[in-house]
Amino acid sequence: MSAYLPKSGPLLVACLLAASPAFTQTPIQPALGHRSIRLLTQNGLSFKDLNKNGKLDAYEDWRLPVPTRVQNLLGQMTLDEKVGLMLISTTRMAGDNSLRGGDGKTEITDGFNEEDLVQPNNMFTRKPLPVPIMSAVGTTKGVTQYHLRHFILRANPPAAVIASWTNNLQTLCETSRLGIPAMVASNPRNHVTIDAAVGLSVGKTAFSTWPGELGLAAMRDLKLTRAFADIARQEWAAVGLRKGYMYMADLATEPRWQRIEGTFGEDADLAADMVREIVLGFQGTKLGSTSVAMTTKHFPGGGPQLNGLDSHFDWGKFAHYPGGLFAYHLKPFKAAIAAGTSAIMPYYSAPKAGPAGEFEEVGFSYNKAIIQDLLRKQLGFKGIVNSDTGPIEMMPWGVENLTIPQRYQKALDAGVDLFSGTADPTILLDVVKQGLVPETRIDESVGRLLAEKFALGLFENPYVDVDRARTLVGNATFQQKADLAQRKSIVLLRNTANLLPLAPKTKVYFETYYDNGRSASPVTVYKPTKATNLELVGTKEEADVVVLWLIPTTGGLFASADKPIDLTLSKNKIDLKHVSTLMGSKPTVLAINFSSPWVLSEIEGDAKTVLATFGTTPDALLDIVGGTYKPTGKLPFTIPVSQQAVADNKSDVPGMQEPKGYALFPFGAGLTYGLVRAAK
Template sequence: MVAAGLLLGPFLLASEVVGQSKRAAKQPVLGTRSAKLIEQNGLKFKDLNRNGRVDPYEDWRLSAEERSNDLLTRMSLEQKVGFMLISTTRMKNDQSFQAGQAKEPITSDFNEDDLVATTNMFTRKPLPTPVMNAAGTTKAVTQFHLRHFILRANVSARTTAEWANKLQALCESDGLGIPAIVASNPRNHITGAAAIGTSVGKTVFSAWPGELGLSAMRDLKLVREFADIARQEWAAVGLRKGYMYMADLATEPRWQRIEGTFGEDAEWAGKLMTELVKGFQGETLNPTSVALTIKHFPGGGAGQGGQDPHFEWGKKEVFPGGKFANNLIPFRAAIKAGTSAIMPYYSLPADTKYEPIAYAYNRAVIHDLLRKELGFTGIINSDTGPIEMMPWGAENLSIRERYKRTLEAGVNLYSGTADPAELLATVKSGMVDQQLVDESVLRLLREKFKLGLFENPYVDEQAAEQLVGNAQFQAKADLAHRKSIVLLRNEDNALPLKPSTNVYFEAHTARAGGAATPPAAYTTNDGKYPVTFVATPDEADVVVVWIRPSAKSLFASDGSPIYLSLSKNSVDVAYINSLAAKKPTILAINYSNPWVIDEVYGNGTNRTIKGVLATFGTTPDALLDILTGKFNPSGKMPFTTPISEAAVQQQKEDVPGYEEGAGYALFKYNEGLSYKGVNTTASASK
């Protein structure tokens, strides 16, 4: 068995690796478990289909296009249809979808039990018919012919790598020996809202600020370094596709997925898309790349009333400001950068020239706009469950009619079920042209060939454990944390905190209504800071309070109006005000949404609050480095924060905050101070 050959030097960019198409006759590393090697003229090839000869799809000297065309001719219709599904896959003892089950440690073995859901896996609402969300691994590979999987489990690097190798060995032993590709949601960000389908949350990978924090850094070079580091970590454990990142805009401040966006400005989000795609994929897809799936086309940030289309009451995307085209700017950048895949959202356009049907069904949006006008040639990957769970605008169609409509719209890869029976029946019935299936399979095959998976899908398990989350990677992430923090107000130069100041520092998370669970108070210094932490506010010269508001979980939505006031989002306002009344106070707020803070800050009228800072998923150490002057703040706000709840309820869903007019903003987009005493807001500020 040959070693993986995926692990590179710590900061070798994917773009620096020679593309597959230029490798000519240079022998690549071949990783095998069961396929024999054939030697011809001193070169070696894998005999994946075990016929004793080198077929074109096994010949790494040929282009991805040539190899894909050949392999397509060898696949049965059943294999092709299974190839068009991407399903959640589970390690042994992974009970992510089975709340209340007794939990044993997750291992690198396969989970062989089918998971058949009778409720929507996200919303827990009843479904008219059961839907298979995940099949036992061996069954999925050998009977359903699946080769695309989503991994949700959060385990060690070695466990993930061991499992990935076992999966690839199973695929290699079956049929044509087509390797698997494993996708995941983000795994490198600090977030308070980790959930299936959005973010895995804190993992063993290097821990970076949330996506809003990456935006707030205003440092494109560091964003590229982040993407390249994350690429190396993902590839090391066998994750070769990212269900990320969100090109959606944060124009509707109530939307519960703003934390996964890069803010409200389309042009800036587009620049970030460029760095992310090139950092993960390189200039072109190659054997060191992690392929990205940019979402949610054509932008999901303008949901009516801030509601989300995982639910029927959030199915409408509205454009009262006529800004539909503004949503496309980050996607244009991602397409130009070469993103491998794009994912349409569940929502339907309510007041545009387009038919009011969910985007996965909307040929005018998917085929005419995305394919023809924007020139996207990659994979169109449905979001999870538009056929069975969120078929907005197509509720009256049968399951097979829904498959027909989405195939004709342009969907290539379906997420949400492991069972190909209904899609296969749709194709066999003659309802759709089988050429649509062939075109989809070709797109999917080309991605795999370019990623080098046919040559070597295996990883070095020990090397993965050493590489993932290493100190050098985390040092870069720590720098990003500090650059992501925004200083918004600094009355009387209260910051940085003076040496020998007695500081009471309290951090709050979801302390709704004065709940009994106490906040975390920092009372030990360990010599890192020139201040003294004290145990009570009465002992302090300055009080620092870090509040992390917590909205209702996305998947706990009930359709009721969404508010951004602190008291509506798990903050004990009376308690915060009582702290601020005792001593001069520094207020830090973690902005997962553009919170309204007038209940504690007013319009800057609470004179006991001397400083205000914004965080976007970071660490206490990073915040303390800013507070004590070990790091000079440089971050800029990625969105506008409304001055009042009334302003929130009156704004237009598709209009960025900097265009909402006078009287809307408390803190402006791109606003941010440094300790030079000068507002360093860039000239690009709106």
Template sequence: MIIKSLILAVFICLTQQVSSQPKSSGKQPVLGVRSVKILEMSGLKFKDLNRNGQLDKYEDWRLSAQERSRDLLTKMSLEQKVGFMLISTTRMKNDQSFGPAASREPITSDFNEEDLVASQNMFTRKPLPAPIMNAAGTTKAVTQYHLRHFILRANVSARTTAEWANKLQALCEGDGLGIPAIVASNPRNHITAAAAIGTSVGQTVFSAWPGELGLSAMRDLKLVREFADIARQEWAAVGLRKGYMYMADLATEPRWQRIEGTFGENAQWAGQMITEIVYGFQGTTLGPGSVAMTTKHFPGGGSGQGGQDPHFDWGKKEVFPGGKFANNLIPFKAAIKAGTSAIMPYYSLPADTKYEPIAYAYNRAVIHDLLRTELGFSGIINSDTGPIEMMPWGAENLSIQERYKRTLEAGVNLYSGTADPANLLATVKSGMVDTKLIDDSVLRLLMEKFNLGLFENPYVDEDAAERLVGNAQFRARADLAHRKSIVLLRNEAEMLPLKPKTKVYFDVNAAKAGGTATQATSYTINDGKYPITFVATPDEADVIVLWLKPSAKSLFASDGSPIYLSLSKNSIDVAYVNSLTAKKPTILAINYSNPWVIDEIYPKATNTTAKGVLATFGTTPDALLDIVTGKFSPTGKMPFTTPISEAAVQQQKEDVPGYEEGAGYALFHYEEGLTFKIRK
């Protein structure tokens, strides 16, 4: 056991150091090889990736990433370049992402060789203007379509992911110029109420931290950096080297269904959070231990009209009634300064600004003039999934080739959502676009791979990955974060922390199926962890602890109907809650994935006995109970303002943060949070 711990400690140390090693240091790097030969020159070793028996510049790790990229660019065919500009979902064997669950066999580290063709828009459920391929069989994607960028959606063990990643890299090494793959993913390190394809993988074998709002609520930038560095180590260990994250969008429109993935409503603070995230995942520069970030969704997607989302036609307009367009740019400026590798434009179109009302991926004034020229971003512009075929807002009347032309000229470098390069290739071959745009994109994409050290060693140690991911040391730091993320909002008569020997009825999640009450779902037995006694019914209790987890309609179930934030509209049995709070002194804990309106239960008429209110943002029962029983003093602060009523929600301005909405808007204020002294 001691030997295993020492091995793990050494592995962690090496992983932490590698991202800061200088590129082209002249020192022999470790070369990962499966099929190509090694060239030896002057005592140094190089990979003969194109199998020509000589050392090409792109194979020479002593040269700069730019010099190597330019050399490789000259060797790539047009077909290879175009395939290199697509990033598509890739599936392990038996993984049915984006498709019907046809197989009940467990997901394995082998390849899924079946193409997955969508016949309709997976978001709007309308026929597509042309067939698209959401995913291709892995071997076909690599060897026929020349894809080298992939998105992994599967949620499997660390070993399975590492084994699959190594098989993918071996396939790439044996094909053509031997260009390695880069595998991206949505977040995998958070407890979230709304995990879905395209937003978050949800809870995995990786260390489980609070949701993004919870990280923000900690008000601890040092621990945020530590989180990002730990997640980086876990990702890199299994072969995930690109993150489709994090969101620099602001939570100014409280109805937006993606607020849970933001860092709150304050632009300056979100910028500080994004800075720590980028440095934690990438280091000060991209290196062999880095995970490249894709900051999204430029120029900010948090002010959709009526809170609707632009995955759908009814949510395509982003509005700025408060004139706050520039406020949205603040976190992106921070990401650019920190060196984020890529930025993703959103599907929205600006409805009331100086910019043309066309989706941001098509909007040259926003992507080229603002992002590239004015803000100075030199990295990769990565489209969101499907702006060509599925969400071409403002460009619906253009043909597929005209859409590619328009987005290329706007500045898109990497297209997400299709595995088939035929339409993009046809656009280029037709002469509609300057091929310099293609070369510029491929050059940026190649430089990312060279800087990440993938050409030298894209392979991972499967045994080490299994030991590292989710290890006890990482879990302990995540546990601290969970406790720091909880916000104490009200504590009447100093009810908290609960006194020893208090009899507690702990009801986790008051969303009652069919409106009927059920027994508590957690903690009727103490096991000696807490100085209180758990009881099975409210009547036996001295105090009720009620943890509410409102559940809105999922993002991809949207139908364009108005969005409400009242608890009764979001799966909470208000009558049941009020029956409990009228019966016994009650501590309300509310999981805020949106700024819920809680006026139906608090404050209520004089019959309420709610004595305390806590806010959680994706955490564990243990963390909540540690606060309630005084094992840990609360220090969290609210990452957004919560509206006092549904009427306040409907009257607020989509782009204005809650703390600027004026008197009478807020129940709980931005940055509000109490504490208490631990009882002795």
């Protein structure tokens, strides 16, 4: 077997067929999707003439093992074509102006955006920009001139529009010299989330709407977690999204880290269980024609950031391990590897000297000891190493003094296969031509990338049924499961006066408080969108009980400053005077949405009935409050007792292992009701 292909491990099980003779069983004709090329017929079977040469090449022969097809295709590719395959960047649909800053919104359609957009950045000059700057290139130019075949879709149009656009993209790729299909990736699209920033989450979409990742962990229901992943897989594949830039195996051990919302909490064993179920739900036990390939991130764990500052920024470039728990953060990644995750993404961070001082202080994408020695040799990962967006040009932590070609050289030597954030292969191409990296090293990475495409069946049929996408994505049956998950994700932390569940017909004033900086008022008085056993009223004066749902926010990751965040409510856009007035007016059910482990010391003494949410809907919260569904959720992380406790924490240590007195509500806390009406 060629040196550039996986020799063992779970990445692409199809690759293991190389050890078996071809055609030992009667071949089953797969569906072949094509637009412009012709089909070849041999022994009553059909094949796509992808390179238009009128004969059946090995890479076109779906009967052959994946490694054989990869080797044949590699032998036909030019260096330009190989290098283009190693880049993945944001792609834009017609009407998508999201990377142009102040441009107004226009309708997004299934056409191509042909505008090049390469913006200068100074992220690596110690003068960080508010958000990372990513280059993009016109779609046709990217495919035909730069030979790009990996794309990140960040736009958020209806499902049918995405499906039609991916078909158009695959049609364009089919016309290329070798007919190599595209791989379209996305960040999560199925969750209720607060920080739906570029690179984190797409936010509310046409897809089924599930709790946030913390909420999934709060359910403590692995069967429903697997069902979520399987449903999301069906939706993604239906529109032509075949790679997920997800999920985060990072642990929420540093409460000030602003990406906790995307984790499965602080407990390594729980996170490992969640990651396993999600990988198997999206991919299956091996990649196939209905799979969505996962990119588990951010190796070796982005949670233990120094002072909680994030490594998107120069001021947050270091991870550290003051508690000596480096190995603890590897557990979820080990589970992902065992489940067969197709790719792993290293984080930008550089490991700070200390308990993990054996590692060079360079970003993990440049860190040979992390990728080659730890990830590949010790943990046995044979799949794709996909850099996070921009470590070459924007976040080259620890290698700032290297030239761009030297950074590529070091990252390739460390083991990166796919570079995210740039659409122009010129410099990487020159790196090879100048002899800084041998072409055999490029072949190693391209072999892995091609093997994934073959295993996913993209060479046979990359096209989707637009009408099916329109009816399948977000359908009522899928949403019914998601609605159950939303209810199971809610945690009852305190019910001191046994106020909950409220009796039927209780008059309730239900208010959400969320200062997102865009609405005229942070207050929304909720009116029901469906039948409820409670009577909702428009003012607190009319009510028997107030339900107040606080949604604190830091302003988002890319609003970060160069100092640790304060987790108290008043520092996260909550008006304490308003809260006090409401809570003093009537018996109050206080619900708080935890996108971070907020410190409740400012109101904690007055809060007799407390619920925790992690990205859910008002209807789900009302069903818990009214007893239609009894609370079963458990906290996925520890809620600290004070901001001083937060400041004193050890970043790599979960709250459950911090000294006595650290927790107001410990990991795993969660009450329920006694006799309640039947759950939905």
